[in-house]
Amino acid sequence: MIASRLSLFLLFLVTWLAIFAQSQFTGFRDTFAIPFSIVPALLAYTALTHGLGITTCLALLSGLWIDSLSISPIGVSSASLFLIAFGLQFRRHLILREQTYAQFWIGFAAGFLAHFLILVLLSVGPIEPVISWFSLWKISLLGFLNALVCPLAFVLFDTLSKTFDYHPIASLNFRADRETVRGRHSRNH
Amino acid sequence: MLKKPHYIAIGGTLLLLITLMNLPASVAERFKRGIGLSFLPLFGLRSAASSFLDRASFQLIPRSALIDELIRAQRENANLQLAHLQNKEILAENSRLRSALALPPRSPLKKQLAQVIGRDSSTWWRTLRVDLGSRDGIKPNQVVVTADGLVGRISQVGLTHSDVALIGDAECGVAIIIQKTRDQGIIKPGQVGDDASGQLDVSFLQNSPEVMAGDLAMTSGLGGIFPAGVPVGAILHTRATEGGLFTTARLRLAVHLNRLEEVWVLSQ
Numbered sequence: 435m436i437a438s439r440l441s442l443f444l445l446f447l448v449t450w451l452a453i454f455a456q457s458q459f460t461g462f463r464d465t466f467a468i469p470f471s472i473v474p475a476l477l478a479y480t481a482l483t484h485g486l487g488i489t490t491c492l493a494l495l496s497g498l499w500i501d502s503l504s505i506s507p508i509g510v511s512s513a514s515l516f517l518i519a520f521g522l523q524f525r526r527h528l529i530l531r532e533q534t535y536a537q538f539w540i541g542f543a544a545g546f547l548a549h550f551l552i553l554v555l556l557s558v559g560p561i562e563p564v565i566s567w568f569s570l571w572k573i574s575l576l577g578f579l580n581a582l583v584c585p586l587a588f589v590l591f592d593t594l595s596k597t598f599d600y601h602p603i604a605s606l607n608f609r610a611d612r613e614t615v616r617g618r619h620s621r622n623h
Numbered sequence: 624m625l626k627k628p629h630y631i632a633i634g635g636t637l638l639l640l641i642t643l644m645n646l647p648a649s650v651a652e653r654f655k656r657g658i659g660l661s662f663l664p665l666f667g668l669r670s671a672a673s674s675f676l677d678r679a680s681f682q683l684i685p686r687s688a689l690i691d692e693l694i695r696a697q698r699e700n701a702n703l704q705l706a707h708l709q710n711k712e713i714l715a716e717n718s719r720l721r722s723a724l725a726l727p728p729r730s731p732l733k734k735q736l737a738q739v740i741g742r743d744s745s746t747w748w749r750t751l752r753v754d755l756g757s758r759d760g761i762k763p764n765q766v767v768v769t770a771d772g773l774v775g776r777i778s779q780v781g782l783t784h785s786d787v788a789l790i791g792d793a794e795c796g797v798a799i800i801i802q803k804t805r806d807q808g809i810i811k812p813g814q815v816g817d818d819a820s821g822q823l824d825v826s827f828l829q830n831s832p833e834v835m836a837g838d839l840a841m842t843s844g845l846g847g848i849f850p851a852g853v854p855v856g857a858i859l860h861t862r863a864t865e866g867g868l869f870t871t872a873r874l875r876l877a878v879h880l881n882r883l884e885e886v887w888v889l890s891q
Contacts, residue, residue, distance in 0.1 A: 454665045457741040457752070464881045469746055490632045494639065502659035503744040503752070505779060505786050505794070508651050509643035511745075516636050524629065549746060556747055561793045563747035564813050572746055 440598050442488065445591065449476050449496050457503045467568075468575050473500065474544040475583035477515055479591060481522035482531040482540070493519040506552075507559055514551035518544050534585050541584025546577030656781045663783075666740055670754075732850065734887040735759065737767075740784065749792035749880070750775075755888060756783040764848050766889040772854035772877030773797065773842060774886050785888075789880050790855070791823045799825060799855050799874075800843035804833045807843055808872065810855070821876040822859065828870040836860055840874055850889070 452472050459470040473496050481489045497512025504511075522529070522540065530536040550573050556563045646654065718728055737753035755761045757780050767774040767787045775795050778788040788795035793813035800807050808828035828834060838858045844851030856876040864871050 450661070451665075453744060454662055457744040458669065460742055460881060463742060469742070469744060471744075471746065486628050486632050490636060494636060498658050499661070500744050502655045503662065503741065505743060505748050505750050505788075506745050507644065508646070508655050509640045512636075512643075513640050516640075520629075520632065520636075524625075552745070553747060562813055563745075563793055564749065564791070565747070569747075576746065 438599060441591070441595050442484075444594055444598070445476070445480060445484075446492065446495070448590075449473060449492060450499065452476060453496060453499045453503065456500070466575060466579075468572050468579070470579075471545075471549070471576055472580060472583040474515065474518060474548040475541045475580040476587055477519045477548075478522055478537075478540050478544040478580075478584050479587040481519045482526050482529065483588075483591070486520075486523055489519045489523045490516065506556060510552055510555045510559070513555060514548050517551060518548050537585040537588055538581045541587075542577045542581035544584070545580025546573055548580075549573045549576045652779065659781065659784075670738075670740070730891055732889045732891065734889050735761075737785075737886050737888050739883050739886060743786075749789040749795075750778065750786050751789065751880075751883065752784050752786055753886060753888070754784055756781045756785055758782055760890070761785050761888060762890075766849055766853070767886050768853055768889060769878050769883065769886055772856065773849065774878055774880065774883065776848055777888065787886070790876060796846075797849060797855060798843045798845035799840045800851075801828075801834055801858070802839040802841050804831055804838065806831045806834055807845070808840075810874070821856075821879050821881070823856075823874050823876060825858075825872040825874050826864075826869065828861070828872055830863065830867065830870050834858060834861055834870065834872065840872075 452470075456469045456471050456473075462468075462470045477489070477493055477496065480492050493516040494512045497510075497515045498508065500506075500511040501508045522544065529540065531540070553563065553565065553569065553573070557565065643651070643654070721728060735755060737755040739751050740754045741752040743750040743752075753767075761777060761780050763777050763780055765777045767776060773790060775787045775789040775792065777785050778792075778794050779786040790797055790810060791812070796812035797810040798807065799810060806829050808825040810823055811826050825840065836858055840855045840858060842849040842851055842853040842855060854877045856874040859873040859875050861870050861872040863869075
């Protein structure tokens with residue numbers, strides 16, 4: 435139980451650091467004209483591997499964290515991220531989540547849709563953001579970034595889980611007192 | 624098929640988000656600041672790491688390079704002192720003329736140096752965050768500049784930090800004037816520009832054939848936020864708008880907005 439709490443703590447910690455990095459990596463923003471926004475990919479990983487409660491908590495909290503470092507109205511990012519995470523969590527039994535190509539496309543869809551929904555919600559708000567056809571290119575790039583990050587998130591958190599979580603050794607079914615001993619010199623003979 | 628936990632998650636989240644989105648602006652702002660406080664340790668760590676790296680890099684600079692830099696700075700200082708003397712004369716003359724014309728004297732602008740500590744985490748705004756807040760006396764709409772020219776204005780103020788809406792952001796339009804021809808125009812808020820090369824469009828310029836590439840654009844002082852005479856950029860080219868009533872000009876900003884590290888916040 436303690437070990438799984440540690441995994442959860444690491445998941446929230448990585449998300450928190452990723453959001454801080456999003457506002458700090460100016461080099462990435464200068465090069466690709468997009469922020470280093472990988473939260474949708476982390477959320478996709480969470481939705482596919484954790485329960486509804488954890489997924490909802492992470493979606494809401496990460497959205498609030500993102501909005502606290504932005505001038506966007508509070509709750510806009512949370513709403514978009516929750517919709518994506520809930521959709522994935524609800525239909526995750528239909529997704530081949532252990533396949534890398536599935537993780538790639540889920541990451542792309544999560545990144546694309548999350549940022550598209552944020553843009554739609556901001557557009558109906560009091561201050562309209564800067565939108566052009568270039569925005570579509572930006573959203574696609576963000577989708578691609580998340581597509582790359584999503585399989586890496588699976589690898590990273592699986593490795594962390596294997597390293598830090600407690601995995602009990604599978605007990606053998608062998609019992610010495612139930613052993614059937616055969617042959618001429620056996621005790622049962 | 625949706626089950627009970629799904630309904631609870633959807634209902635709870637919707638309730639929370641609707642409450643948050645309908646909070647009064649001041650409460651929402653305080654709530655945002657409260658959540659933003661969770662990043663304070665990281666901001667502190669970043670600042671400490673940055674100053675440590677700076678100090679470490681200073682140790683690596685060779686003595687000869689430092690001496691060259693010192694000589695260059697001394698020469699620049701001498702030139703600036705000379706220019707300052709001339710400017711003092713011009714200033715005195717200007718105030719004499721203003722008093723002769725019964726114009727009110729211009730109050731000098733105070734300035735505070737601020738360090739850029741982050742960019743907007745969202746993709747859709749042109750803002751950055753500086754390390755001065757309400758405890759440093761910062762208020763909304765204060766003008767932000769560098770030695771090269773205009774950066775933007777303070778849009779939101781927190782206790783220890785403020786958000787700066789950069790030129791061209793949805794919350795920052797600027798009225799400009801061409802220094803040579805005195806033609807006036809507007810950099811509209813929320814306009815699409817070329818972020819990478821720092822170019823924006825100036826709208827509603829008069830159809831003046833005298834506006835040419837290379838002409839300097841400055842703030843006109845109209846609108847009451849930006850003081851007149853702050854450099855904004857240089858004209859790259861002009862084109863007539865549909866209908867031919869006005870001209871639109873492409874402007875290269877004087878300040879590279881993506882590479883800001885320190886800025887000045889002006890106050891009256």
